[in-house]
Amino acid sequence: MKDTMSGKGAICPYCDHLHVPEDEEIWELYDPDCCGLTCTSCGEEFEVNVICSYTWVTEKTDEQEEIEMARRTAAGMPGRMVQ
Numbered sequence: 001m002k003d004t005m006s007g008k009g010a011i012c013p014y015c016d017h018l019h020v021p022e023d024e025e026i027w028e029l030y031d032p033d034c035c036g037l038t039c040t041s042c043g044e045e046f047e048v049n050v051i052c053s054y055t056w057v058t059e060k061t062d063e064q065e066e067i068e069m070a071r072r073t074a075a076g077m078p079g080r081m082v083q
Helices: 063-075
Strands: 034-040 043-046
Touching: none
Parallel strands: none
Antiparallel strands: 034 043
8 A cells, every 4th residue: 555645635545536625525634633534436445644734923013013113213223124
């Protein structure tokens, strides 16, 4: 049996059918503790391991940005610093 990996859904390791959760309403594919699955194309059973990745994006509040701008202006520095 071959291993497969996809960012779009579970690929059957027997027939390469792509099981897209939204298309087939297989919502358990979003569960990190998922599961075994029976391929809707070839009927074979296979195991699915879900790898989750999280990314957090943060930014300063408008109030904090205004405070920093006022400090820079008072110190004779340009407005917003670019990093």
